[in-house]
Amino acid sequence: MGGENATAKPAFDTEQPCLRCHIDKRGPFVFEHASVRVEGCTACHYSHGSTNTRLLRRPVVFTLCLECHNGAGTFGRENSGVFATSNSHNLLDPRYQRCTMCHVRIHGSNSDPTFLR
């Protein structure tokens, strides 16, 4: 299912209502996860209910991440693409199947551009 089209939202939505309770995702952060700010929480979550853990749009997290981080050429803020995963990330290694084990601040970080802390 496609994400809610942020360009179709009324301009009046100044804040994601989710952030009222999920205070730690609020920011503003030095390093914003751009898709969170541009497309909103529904880029990754079915915010009103899902059979997947943490209301994610996919049952496991790595497929969710890889659908954007696939090296596609015309997306992202720099028009040079959303970065593909590093060649150090062997997806057959269980730790790289759980992206947020290392990228713990995936919603935004004040210290690390790759959201490691």
Added chain:
Amino acid sequence: MALLRNFKLMLMFVPALLCGQETVAPTKDAPVGPAGGQDAGGYNVVQSWEFGYRFATVGGDQEKYRSDVNFGNGIRLLGSSLTVNSQGGRAKWFDELTLTTQGLGNDPYESAALRVGKNRLYEYDMTWRQNAYFNPGLVTSAGEHVMNTTYRWQDHDVTLLPQNWFRVHAGYSRVTQDGPALATQQEFDSTGDIFPVFRNVRDQYNEYRLGGDIRAHGLKLTILRRWEYFREDTLDSTTSTETGVLNPAPDASTLTRFSRTQPYKGQTPTWFGNLYFERKLFTIDARLTYAAGRGAFVQNELAAGIDRFGTAQNRQIAMSGTGNRPVTAGDFNITILPESRFNLVTGVSVSDTRTNGSNIYEQFDNATLSFATLDFQFLGIRLLTSSTVARYRFTRAFNMFAGFRYSDREVRSIEDSTSPGFPFSGTVAEQVNLLRAGSAGFNWTPLRNLWVHGEAEIGRTNNPFTPISLRNYQAIRSKVRYRRRSLSMSAGYQENYNNNSIAITAYSSRSRSYSAEGSWAARRWVSFDAAYSKLHLDTIGGIAFFAGPASAVSLFSNLQSVYISNLHALNLNVKLSLGRRADLYLGYSLTKDTGDGRGSLAAQPNAVTQLLYNVQSYPLSYQTPLARVSWRLNERLRFNVGYQYYGYHEEFGLLGYNQGYRANTGYTSLLWSF
């Protein structure tokens, strides 16, 4: 557009509805006490209080049960209701008081609501909720990201002169989350091991509101000032030596000491204004808001241990900085009503979000300053939209509407990092995304009790922000509803297709939702409710990643991420009155995802395709039958007993985890009106 938003909302709500069958307690719809209440001191009082004992026995995955259901054993005030209304509406302090509670006394979901008001003078509303939040996060983090926290919400709203042309509003809200959690931390380099750390979660949000509105001569003006304060004082630490989480051997790295404090404080003062003006031939609705979000933070992190090469390490990170996010948004809509059959709504809206943050980052490795950086980032989102919708009523029974929407979104960023003493140079990027969408629909009432609705939307965007964003999409929504006396039936169909094809990858998503529901009060003593829905989802997205044996990791770029879900939901309810003394309620709820229909996990040609194949669908089932009986002992007292079963079953589990459980829960209670 509105259709798309509603459609998406409905799709997202479906799973919530499936799992949202009412719990067995408290006892609902069981009257107790005098039907007209009691008169005392100039007031009429209606009240009931349900005290009882709740029990639960659980087999299987206890953590998943705690995440989904979480009912335990113990004495509860399962529910209560108190309504006090003044006789004549001229009491001294209040004319209306309503208090309801549910689950007080350690249920995982507790709530209370209070309303007090005096005619023409004031209204006060309070809601309070407390939820126990437990999340094992097995699939996303191998059980290393556990949350065992408590959320508390409270909202207070006062309206002075509620029936006057001039009203004053004031309010206060507070949200907190606190409790223990587990998290992970990667040390001591970018491919280093992952260590579990203890997390003491402390988040807090406070909001104050003050405003007023004026209503006169078809005009309504609302002004609201809001102050939001939020803070995060979460602490991370370890209490003993930790080894790596997922890769303990041959990697012998250890984390002997870790602590991190990272207090964050922010505030968002906001102005909000709304002007609504109504005349016979037109209405005007204009809104404007400005929110000046800002925050400040410091961080001190200390980690000591042995890295993956066997070298002793100690690392300290000191950081401070600020972030700002001013948001300005407004819209202006005119509805033109030239004659009774026709109206035209046209509007324009603008929003501008500018996020910028900076920090000073210093890292000390083995007591030596390794590097210091100054970071700056800016992310700006400017959105301009205009829309027009025309509606024409051909007959009393049939009307149609059609609309067009145009959006222009610009996303800009500036990113930079430098060392102290060196100037910023800045990498600037910009992207523009245009959306053109059209929609049309109708409402038809062919028979007095029959209503038919249909609408469709087609949209095209030229430069979606992410590979999964909407590009070429279409949405359909239709519904049929029939109502006659004690019978109501409805059926609906919705679909949403998106195709986002680009140079390297393509992304396609399709969802279709079918639903039907009926309600029939066959007799005074028996009624039936039934609902069924099916939600089909399928997506295919091109992905690229590195994988392979440790000695020969290579790039895979021609694979696809496939996800298929076929979610069936069934709800059945029967309410029976057994004579004058007993009421029986039977319910059954089933949520079943059949996935892509696979009966087993078929062997794939290699480990990479096997990994992707295993997570293409997530077949599971969740069912909760329940029964509740309420006996009327006398006019003021009822005895209640109920039972509810929860069964959760995953066909194959994911990534080595299967979280099935079975739970028997129930309660006994006395519902009392004294």
